[in-house]
Amino acid sequence: MKTFKIALIPGDGIGPEVVAEGVKVLQAIEQLDPAISFSFTEFPWGCEYYLEHGKMMADDGIEKLKGFDAIYLGAVGYPGVPDHISLWDLLLTIRKEFDQYVNLRPITLLNPALTPLKNKTAEQIDFLVIRENSEGEYAGAGDWLFKGKPEEVVLQTGVFSRKGTERIIRYAYEEAKRSNRTLTSISKANALNYSMVFWDEVFEEVGKEYPDVQTYSYLVDAASLYFVTEPERFEVVVTSNLFGDILTDIGAAITGGMGLATGANINPERSYPSMFEPVHGSAPDISGKGIANPIAAIWSVSQMMDFFGEEKWGKAILSVIQEMLHEKESLTSDLGGESTTTQLGDRFVELLAARSSELV
Ligand code: NAD
Ligand code: IPM
Ligand code: MN
Numbered sequence: 001m002k003t004f005k006i007a008l009i010p011g012d013g014i015g016p017e018v019v020a021e022g023v024k025v026l027q028a029i030e031q032l033d034p035a036i037s038f039s040f041t042e043f044p045w046g047c048e049y050y051l052e053h054g055k056m057m058a059d060d061g062i063e064k065l066k067g068f069d070a071i072y073l074g075a076v077g078y079p080g081v082p083d084h085i086s087l088w089d090l091l092l093t094i095r096k097e098f099d100q101y102v103n104l105r106p107i108t109l110l111n112p113a114l115t116p117l118k119n120k121t122a123e124q125i126d127f128l129v130i131r132e133n134s135e136g137e138y139a140g141a142g143d144w145l146f147k148g149k150p151e152e153v154v155l156q157t158g159v160f161s162r163k164g165t166e167r168i169i170r171y172a173y174e175e176a177k178r179s180n181r182t183l184t185s186i187s188k189a190n191a192l193n194y195s196m197v198f199w200d201e202v203f204e205e206v207g208k209e210y211p212d213v214q215t216y217s218y219l220v221d222a223a224s225l226y227f228v229t230e231p232e233r234f235e236v237v238v239t240s241n242l243f244g245d246i247l248t249d250i251g252a253a254i255t256g257g258m259g260l261a262t263g264a265n266i267n268p269e270r271s272y273p274s275m276f277e278p279v280h281g282s283a284p285d286i287s288g289k290g291i292a293n294p295i296a297a298i299w300s301v302s303q304m305m306d307f308f309g310e311e312k313w314g315k316a317i318l319s320v321i322q323e324m325l326h327e328k329e330s331l332t333s334d335l336g337g338e339s340t341t342t343q344l345g346d347r348f349v350e351l352l353a354a355r356s357s358e359l360v
Helices: 017-032 049-055 061-065 083-097 162-179 197-206 219-231 241-255 295-306 309-324 341-358
Strands: 001-011 036-042 071-074 102-108 126-132 135-147 155-158 185-189 215-217 236-239 262-264 274-278
Touching: 001 017, 017 036, 017 071, 017 215, 017 309, 017 341, 049 083, 061 083, 071 083, 071 102, 071 236, 071 341, 083 135, 126 162, 135 241, 155 309, 155 341, 162 185, 162 197, 162 219, 185 241, 197 215, 215 219, 219 236, 219 241, 236 241, 241 341, 274 295, 295 309, 295 341, 309 341
Parallel strands: 001 036, 001 071, 071 274, 126 236, 185 215, 185 236
Antiparallel strands: 102 126, 102 262, 135 155, 262 274
16 A cells, blocks of 8 residues: 655645545545545645744755655635735745646636637647746745835846756656647747846757657737637647746636646655645635635645646546536536535545445
């Protein structure tokens, strides 16, 4: 029997509401599959913790997380704590400290009725965004000069290292090659005359090692247009940290909304734990009402299972998501249903159990 050690950071707002449903799914897997077990350790870090302790996580938080196989996070950030503090001192710290430099964000339409795009089929909206997740526009470097004075100047410096740029681009080529898909790089070298010129050069250089991978390169503004008008252009996409952040919210919009978008923060070398989380935030506008859609968080569990090498469960979760997305009454209100967060999770587990005889 394999035991996977999972650190739970439910976080803020709807974070704990959706993580509870993901944990329900993990517990169901454990019950259904005699070969798998999970041990959970919950960390109460987030904005409430900050208001009590003056910090977002324990001083030795990173040390505490090191021994886990995975981190399962809900969402971070809540009114009352400045967003740049709550995010930099918890979520972004974990991504950086654990060198989770690959952010895998699938853009997959599982029910054509859910896209706001006219006449698009599931086959036309099915791609993977690989977002650089450790540096770039999120390097955290900058300066604030002459604060409050008329000559005030604020610098936010992007950092694109050779190592950081090459490794994400190489990862993307490998993924495109492995899955026999095209690779599109999204950048902005016409205006960002250092960082993105470098990015494009590296994309071309590394590409010489992958002559069989068909490539495309778009400027981010045009790519945003194509995400909406011709998503069928994309199969595997590689892009920088900030562009990937923004583009994947568009990706969420065209596949059914924030309640469905998932992201895996991967350290491919497995030197440190990887982290699985929905793309959405703490949604203060709906938190505490029991109506948050937990499917994005459950989809993160699917990504976690794939990462653990338990692909049969990863696939099973995805197909139950697909099945549920055709069962309108079982969905939450963002998708036109009437279920609560917990009812959706319960129904999910029922459907997963119904399939388990095919799996174990
Ligand atoms: P958000 O993703 O929390 O919400 C955007 C919109 O989507 C809201 O209308 C919300 O109700 C809706 N929504 C989001 N998730 C949903 C779900 N599961 N089910 C149904 N509806 C859902 O983004 P925001 O409002 O810009 O940010 C709120 C806070 O979350 C901020 O503090 C922000 O910094 C933080 N944030 C955190 C993360 C993270 O921890 N990974 C990601 C994004 C934003
Ligand atoms: C995301 C979020 C984070 C990001 C924020 C909360 C720092 O928007 O994961 O998409 O920008 O990476
Ligand atoms: Mn985002």
